[in-house]
Amino acid sequence: MLQHTTLRSLTAGLVALATSCIAFAAPVVTPDPPKVNAKGYVLVDYLTGRTLVQHNADERLAPASLTKMMTSYVLGTEIKNGNVTEQDMVKIGPNASLYTNAELRGSSLMFVQVDTEVPLGELNRGIIVVSGNDACIAVAEHLAGTEDAFADMMNAYADHLGMTGSHFMNSHGLDHPEHYTTAHDMATLGAALIRDLPEEYAIYADKSYTWDGREQFNRNALLWDKDLGADGIKTGHTNEAGYSLVSSAVKDDMRLVAVVMGTDSTRARNAESRKLLQYGFRFFETVVPYEPGTVFAEERVWFGTQEKIELGVLETVATTLPKGQRKNLKADFELTSRPEAPIAKGDQFGVVHVTLDGEDIATYPLVALHDVEEAGWFSKLIDHILLFIHNLTN
Structure with missing residues (x-):
């Protein structure tokens, strides 16, 4: 079990400094749907x-x-x-x-x-x-x-x-x-x-x-x-x-x-x-809080030619919200697998959870935003040793 697979809260500009700008926020009220006379x-x-x-x-x-x-x-x-x-x-x-x-x-x-x-x-x-x-x-x-x-x-x-x-x-x-x-x-x-x-x-x-x-x-x-x-x-x-x-x-x-x-x-x-x-x-309203290419995490890559890889979303991330609630969106991500080379752009390593008031309203794949090639045998040997030590100490 990897320690870095725990959930991490991100704000990504959605809630930034909201409380310092507004002392008292009016509640957002969505009325009940209209009565519709139909079967x-x-x-x-x-x-x-x-x-x-x-x-x-x-x-x-x-x-x-x-x-x-x-x-x-x-x-x-x-x-x-x-x-x-x-x-x-x-x-x-x-x-x-x-x-x-x-x-x-x-x-x-x-x-x-x-x-x-x-x-x-x-x-x-x-x-x-x-x-x-x-x-x-x-x-x-x-x-x-x-x-x-x-x-x-x-x-x-x-x-x-x-x-x-x-x-x-x-x-x-x-x-x-x-x-x-x-x-x-x-x-x-x-x-x-x-x-x-x-x-x-x-x-x-x-x-x-x-x-x-x-x-x-x-x-x-x-x-x-x-x-x-x-x-x-x-x-x-x-x-x-x-x-x-x-x-x-x-x-x-x-x-x-x-x-x-x-x-x-x-x-x-x-x-x-x-x-x-x-x-x-x-x-x-339909909102797109995260555009394709948005970075959510930078993670250690094992057995690759690069030390780090950027993880995020590659698809358009849209969700439907009551009007006035966009500022209250938050995002958490969860890593479900360890990034190991070779890695192709789009490979999934976790899930992004978009939440409103603590409730999940949408989930999206957390994917590699670029390729990482496999390293040579000596670099991979070093990573195997480091990974063995990492697992022992964690």
């Missing part, structure tokens, strides 16, 4: 993944057209991977026309015509902006042959993203007893669209789309709220599901993802989503 909801900080508000977030609910986010994710990934292009022409089959598929009548449509060919990129916009069920079926059949096979692809992607509470039976979201998701899973999917497919996600901000001379408007009313900073994501409605909305907005370098499922009206889903987003922006 299930969640509010998540996109960058850190921290859940700020939730209720029934893991309850299985009918997703309605929120399903199209997964259809979009599969299609966007196929385009990104080069398996298809937006210029590919898609033959519209009878399953994708309201005139030959009675299930589509009365639902949201792009209004593609059977036996015509439509560019895949246009169908993509028809799915995202105007929530076209016909466009979903056309894309599903183009990518997988049948909609059942495409549903298998959707479920495989859901498993990959960790959406453990979801199961998809179709590409559009019309009600089915085995077609369900959760508010938490929809937040996960929304974040994945933003993170993995920025070009695909950019389409979600479009307020309208015109196909074959017919202009239709995006049902996400938050896009018209200039103060909110919303740029997506997707609405949904069926009789079973109620009115739902997955939304995302950016303000002051903070992005939030809100999910509201099962409200009573379009007005309610907009109002309840706005409540969550405004609460998050008003009372929380």
Whole structure:
């Protein structure tokens, strides 16, 4: 056991001289979350993944057209991977026309015509902006042959993203007893669209789309709220599901993802989503207390060409805090292994614990910030002797 593996407190400029500058500090108060009238909801900080508000977030609910986010994710990934292009022409089959598929009548449509060919990129916009069920079926059949096979692809992607509470039976979201998701899973999917497919996600901000001379408007009313900073994501409605909305907005370098499922009206889903987003922006902030390359420790290296190595963080260290609490952050680090050469930049030797009021709020790997080559045999022999003596005396 090494003595230098004990915890050491660091301030790293976060609390420096705070008490000498402020005699009396006003308490930081974060009010309770707003009451949201929905079957299930969640509010998540996109960058850190921290859940700020939730209720029934893991309850299985009918997703309605929120399903199209997964259809979009599969299609966007196929385009990104080069398996298809937006210029590919898609033959519209009878399953994708309201005139030959009675299930589509009365639902949201792009209004593609059977036996015509439509560019895949246009169908993509028809799915995202105007929530076209016909466009979903056309894309599903183009990518997988049948909609059942495409549903298998959707479920495989859901498993990959960790959406453990979801199961998809179709590409559009019309009600089915085995077609369900959760508010938490929809937040996960929304974040994945933003993170993995920025070009695909950019389409979600479009307020309208015109196909074959017919202009239709995006049902996400938050896009018209200039103060909110919303740029997506997707609405949904069926009789079973109620009115739902997955939304995302950016303000002051903070992005939030809100999910509201099962409200009573379009007005309610907009109002309840706005409540969550405004609460998050008003009372929380995303902070980056440590930039990549921040040094936390300088430790003895054994068997190396250098005597010391700098240990710190190489990734962007972000966390979500109640506003006004940044000055109270502290960091501790714990060494879990002894630095022995050869060492490559990024090798982990411990953990950094970021704490607020004595409570861990984030942990990050403590890694080597540079390489250290292995020393020659004579230097290593000396270190073996020194290390033997060190272990005896400690």
